[in-house]
Amino acid sequence: MNHCSNLEDMKLTLKIWRQKNKEAKGKFVTYKLDGVSQEMTFLEMLDFLNEKLIKEDADPVAFDSDCREGICGMCGLYINGRPNGPLTGVTTCQLNMGAFKDGETITVEPWRSKAFPVIKDLVVDRSSFDELMQAGGYISVNTGAAPEANSIPVKKENADRAFEAGICIGCGTCVAACKNASAMLFVSAKISQLALLPQGQVEARERVQTMIRKMDELGFGNCSNTGACEIECPKEIKLTNIARLNREFYKAL
């Protein structure tokens, strides 16, 4: 494995949110980090910091990540005041250090939302998203009860649009980006995917009502159509899904 870069290494100042646990009061801690390669991903930069901290007997920074290819939705950090940092259309794990300059100060925070309490440092509890899905984000078909797959044709355009909504990774960026901490984009993506398919029609009315009710119950804010979620969504899920959700909701009343 050769280090095949002729790019200059960078010196960074990192201001990272440290919080011992859910109950503790957190604070920003500043770290100087030399030798950061522009080829690192943002999370590899944090790995690099942690390896250094461990050597210096300091507690490493806790952050979540898993697939590191932008599909599991486990990572997600607030970087310099924006979810997933300065680029659009990427998750935190897909953010490259090439997006930063030598000497830069980078502020790193966890998602900030009442519905996503901090567990430790940069790790948050997103189980409220699971609860939202449990409130109707499915089609109630038991294993074995399905008809032959080609028995119900689906217009290609609708299947494509359902896919475009269905690619949501449940990372929470939309909530973190929203000044109201609304989960509308997340919920609308699932509502849209299922509403666009004939298979999802049967329960459409009930689904939209129970999911919206649950959203309010869990402490997510309301949508005021500012559109920050659409801009920041790493999967570029469209705001039109929220319009579709609203239409579905009024249809259901």
Place this chain on the structure above:
Amino acid sequence: MSTLLDSKIPEGPLAEKWTRHQASLKLVNAANRKKLDIIVVGAGAAGASAAASLAELGYNVKVYVFQDSSRRAHSIASQGGINATKNYKNDADSDFRLFYDMIKGGDFRAREANVYRAAEVSNKIIDQYVAQGVPFAREYSGYLANRSFGGVQVSRTFYAQGQTGQQCTLAAYQALSRQISAGKAKMFARRDMLDLVVVDGRARGIITRNLITGEIERHSAHAVVLATGGFGTIYYLSTLAVNSNGSAAMAAYRKGAFMANPSMAQIHPTSIPVLNDYQSKLTLMSESLRNDGRVWVPKTKGDKRPANQIKEEERDYYLERKYPAFGNLVPRDVASRAAKERCDEGYGVGDTGLSVYLDFRDAIESQGKEAIKAKYGTLFDLYKKITGINPYEEPMRIYPASHYTMGGLWVDYNLMTTIPGLYAIGEANFSDHGANRLGASSLMQCSGDGYFILPVTIGDYLSDQIKTSRIPTDLPEFEEAEKAVQEKLNKLMAVKGTQTPTSFHKQLGNILWTYSGMKRNEEGLKKALEEINQLKEEFWNDVKILAGINELNHELEKANRIADFFDLAQLIVIDALNRKESCGAHFREEYQTDEGEPKRDDTNYSYVAAWQYTGKEAQPKLHKEELTFEYVTPVQRSYK
């Protein structure tokens, strides 16, 4: 054959075995199911579909995942597709043909009956996913689209762009969510399974660590299902999620479950190459890209010109040259070895010389950019995000990477391990892929095991458990297991050495990649064993873990997984040493044909190697399950 290994393959003709077997299985009355608890560990495509289906049947299901939600499981990253024998393309596909492709693709090292069943249930999986709202690709007619995949000559792969795994995994997750909301399944997230509890010879529970509080917990059930995936992360760099691990499987192994063919590891040919020393993982570029992408290297060694300046006649499309019948669509093991061979000979491209081109120029020319975008748009974007190179204009650079483990826990036809009441499904078991897995057959196997096979076969075991009341967790076996887990963690914390867990993982991965990767030989494997033993000792004397034991501590989680990886690495190398033949992904340099293709030894090695744990420092004991081929004749695999 060892008397311990009863594969329970049903009697009767191949195509009737599963039907007859289902008819002969004992059942649990619907009213009795609610009295029975089942633990499912891991909830990707296999685990979530099993948990949902079992809960629908009425069992009490408890699900454990180490991530914050089961939607994170690495099945989510499966890209290219899922196979089924619908024959919508009228290209003469059938259950038998898929079965044959898998048996041959696996180089005749898988069990016929299991593989046939996997093919047999494949169509029901597509039906199920469509009904659950998976937006598979469709034709303008509104009917489902298919594409072809490596190692086969029919189009049987259903897909949702490059995110088929995501869509299927979310469908299973949603089905499970529905059961959680109905109170039939309970989710325990952020839990690491650290031990299996065996009571009177039966799997009765697990010990977990709550990853938030550090609390060690006891959980009991009438049966335990492991759907914990593969252990390709043992190589450190792999296409897997960074937290994927082999700890649950190793816990089961230490408690008596046999580990089968652990050295059968798939090195996927089309990953984005290693870019720098800091890299924490490799990203896969779906095999589906080989449908339209052409693989090549320059004909001249060390040619450093940009790809677009290298003329057609100066390019070596080596897969098309060496394997004219299958061309770029040869199976993964063949494609990976061929790439390594070209790079080892000095024809590789990129700064490191450790990559080959995957070129879409011709496909874009003949089909148009839009058509290529429709098929692979998400993958092209992903590639560009990581490398900064636009694959619409320049060829991709790719290189093989650790991806999938064909080996895993030994299971019988019912998917039960050698411990009664302990099941292994999906990638966690060894059963369907032999020595090499064909593309788009992993989602298929995971879903087949989870939705349609396990929920049926587990009833046979549970039928005599209905009088066994809830298993108490204060039994001495739970106490002992909990104590052992606590001691292991304390021991890790107490080392207080100087090296980080990750640094050990990198070194271990490097040993395995060098000596037990795409090419292996006796001398190298013996050396690997020595080096692993040394590193293992160093680890237990010098690992450094900070933060406490009773809090969220990723370093402790890593260290514990790496500790298990050392034992697993030993097992992998022992298995690779034992198998003195080449088959599929297991390529022993001593055993090759004149043309450099793997040379199988069916007389001596037509068996599944199942390893039994015999003690901490003791050699594992080999048990052989002889493979018998009644419906296919093992031949030298040829894709020429």
